Amino acid sequence: MMKFKLLLFFFLCSVILANGQNEDPLEKVMITSQEGKTEVRTNEQGELLVNVSPEDVRKFKAHAAVRYSDFGAKGDGITDDIDAIAAAHAFANQHDLPVKADEGAIYYIGGKERTAVIRTDTDFGTAVFFIDDTKVENRNASVFMVSSSQEAFELDGISKLKRNQEKIDTSLPGPCLVTVNNSNVNHYIRYGLNQDNGSPQTDIFVVDKNGNVDMDAPIIWDFEEITEITALPIDEDTLTIRGGRFTTIANQAESKYNYHSRNLAISRSHVVVDGLEHRIMGEGEHGAPYRGFISISDCAYVTVKNTILTGHKTYRTIGSAGKPVSMGSYDLSVGRALNVSFINCSQTNDINDRTYWGILGSNYCKNLLYDNCSFSRFDAHKGVANATIRNSTLGHMGINAIGSGTLTVENTTVRGRSFINLRSDYGSTWQGEFIIRDCVFVPEDGRTASAALISGSYSGQHDFGYTCYMPEQIIVEDLHIDDSNHPEDYQGPAIFTDFNSQMTDESYEEKYPYVRSEKVILRNVTTESGKDLKISDNPYMFEDVEVVTE
Structure with missing residues (x-):
């Protein structure tokens, strides 16, 4: 059975020339340049020992590139090549050389705790990588880590x-x-x-x-x-990673919140990932969730383009409230990162198949972009400041966000329950503005549904740690709502869902008041049903919102 390759680790392998060694708390690499053959081995402590003969040092420099086979990678789909891969990158980092995978190679990466640290341009090409997560020593250890040589x-x-x-x-x-x-x-x-x-x-x-x-x-x-x-x-030069056909052999762990991070982690600014593909095989009746095969954190100016990803199967467990919950599992993860763009990206499975979780999870980000993407969802958990979705299609989980600044959705089709969902678990808050322009909304992917543009829930009785807002202004321009499949008692699409069914008159008191929208501007909003937009099924809650139809 062909097996899998790839991923990295949140701590770095550092390298020093000759007999030097730089220790990292969780990973150690020693590179020497002594007479004899070039070889990669490990000692009893699991440390990676790399000797590169002086002749090979000269040869690799003359070739102006390093290949995995130079360090003993077999690429036969059977031998675990992670040590050779990590050694190649360690040497390349030391000499500022690019790394190239061997064309036609099939690299198997087992469950050993070893991270290949990438600090130079890397071309995975058309090589195949099988990453086997069925027996993993450390689920938090990335397979590949794109890191900076800078120190905070x-x-x-x-x-x-x-x-x-x-x-x-x-x-x-x-x-x-x-x-x-x-x-x-x-x-x-x-x-x-x-x-x-x-x-x-x-x-x-x-x-x-x-x-x-x-x-x-x-x-x-x-x-x-x-x-x-x-x-x-901030590293101001751009590091580029190209190609690669990665397949994760999914873990078979118990379905609990034991997130796996066997991935390509990026913690360096100014990085481009171009043409990568990631697939998943072997998902069974149970499994632990994933944090994201491409995981971007603590950096800025990262672009992922021309990339194909895969949604993970949704498993259920018992949540912190003692009741069953579906576990989020991601192929894309972005945390504490600025100016991150996904351009011309898609996923292998149906974006409307509810057996697979939404592909992106993000926290503490600013300036996220989808452009020409077809994904099951966009999601900002712990806030995003400014986000843009354009020329894209969003599937069954739609657009989910809390945050601030401007959320712009342009020339995009959304097939979720609402056009934009303000996450109720974090207060359905957005301190800023929504702009929706030249879009199509197909509620519930065409299933029988009552259409609503903005959904959320807010009781006013829970302290989220901050004041919660609705968008101060919402501009909707050239939007078509395909609400042809609606219930018999359908009264037309709503701008807002019923955020609080108990708030129907002035007697309801919010312990933590919600700052509601001031103005909604509608320009050329059409519906398949022919029915006009209404403010909400709970008009009292939104009675002070000014709705302007132009």
Whole structure:
């Protein structure tokens, strides 16, 4: 049986020439250049020992590239090649050489805890990689890690920050990615079947060497106190990863929230992934969820294009509230990242097949883009500041988001339950504006349904850790709603679903008041049913919203 290759690890293999060694807490690599043959082996501690003969050093430099076979990879689909792959990248990182997979190779990667660290351009080409997750030593260890050689450092003298602050009082060696935390304030206190106590207040933004904040991705929170603030210098040259035909042999673990991160993790800024394919085989009756085969975090300016991914089978477990829940499992994951784009991407399975989970999960991001994508969903869990979806098709899970700034959807077809769902588990909050333009909405993928553009739920009785907002302004222009398959008592599509069925008059009191929309502008909104839009099935809740039809 042909097996699988790939993935990486959230800690780095560091390399020093000659007899040097740089230790990482979880991974160690030693490269030497001694007479004799080039070989890769491990010691009793599992450390990777790589010797490259002086003759081969000269040869690899003359070829201006490193291949996996240079370090002993068999590429036969049977031999576990992860040590050879990791060694090739370690040597390439040391000498700033690109890496190329061998054409026609089939690389098998077993469950050993080993991460290949990528710091140079890599061309996987048409090589096939089987990654076998049936017996994994460390489910949190990535197979491949695209990392920076830069190191983060603490910033001193900054004790407070303000939302939309334009400058921080510091001097830096160059453009940096700044991450700030206040562990004494909790945000995103989740409500519902996966309830939790929230996460420490955090933000991430880019500054130049003089401390000027890039206002395209502004500071979004007031920090009255800062418990940690760090700066990571941004790699300004672009690292490119091309090709690769990856297949994950799915884990057979118990269906619990034991997320697997056997993936291609990216934690370096200015990275392009072009032409990668990822498929999944061997999913059975149970399995643990995945964090994302392409996992992007703590970086900026990353583009994934011309890439084919696969939705994971949905498994169920018992959530934190003691009741059954469906577990989110992702092929794309983005966390604490800015300016991340997915261009001309799709998935192998039907975007409307409900047996597969939505393909993207994201947290703490800014400026996310889908352009010419066909995916089962877009999702922002713990907030996104500014997002754009254009020229795309979204399947059964549609557009799910909370956050701030502007959410723009253009020339896109949405086939979910609503056009945009404001996630109720995080307060159905969006502090900013929605722009919907030149789009088609097919509720429930054409199943019998009552159409609603904006869905969500808010009782006003739960503290999410922040004030919750509805979009201040919603602009809908040139939208067609295909509501031809509707119930008999259908009164026409609603702008808003009933966010709180108990709030029907002024006697209802919100302990944590919801800041509702001010204005909805409708321009050329048409329906297949011929029925006009109404404000909501709960008109009282939205009676102060101004609706302008132009």
